[in-house]
Amino acid sequence: MMFDSLEGWHWVAAGLVISALEILIPGNILLWLGISGITTGIVKWVIPGMGLEIQLIIFAVLSVASIVITLTWFRRRPIESDQPDLNLRGQQLVGRVLTLDEPMANGMGRARVGDTTWRVAGEDFNKGTQVKVVDVRGTTLIIEKA
Secondary structure (H helix, E strand, C coil): CHHHHCCHHHHHHHHHHHHHHHHHCCCCCHHHHHHHHHHHHHHHHHCCCCCHHHHHHHHHHHHHHHHHHHHHHHHHCCCCCCCCCCCCHHHHCCCCEEEECCCCECCEEEEEECCEEEEEECCCCCCCCEEEEEEEECCEEEEEEC
């Protein structure tokens, strides 16, 4: 069988390729799979007579353990940002005063923010009314009279 002759360098090469894929597919998972492959290759060099089954068990155990440890680590120590709403454009608008582009009908309307028109929800107001954004639900800004 083809895999019966896996050597340490096969594991190291595969580990390096998998680790490099982390650059293309970020997620902090492939890095640990790559490191597990490299470690399995090193163990294979130290114990050259090791069978394929043991190699696969070592790789699997190291992979699962390193991923579980990493996920636990990041859950306990979330990455904090000085701009937590950076990619949440709607949240950035909370507190901002806008002018309605059209009259509100049945609690729905539109307001312009820069070069974009946002859907707004709240009480019915006339066109040109100044409103304040108080919340965001999906892509709809929740407003009240300013």
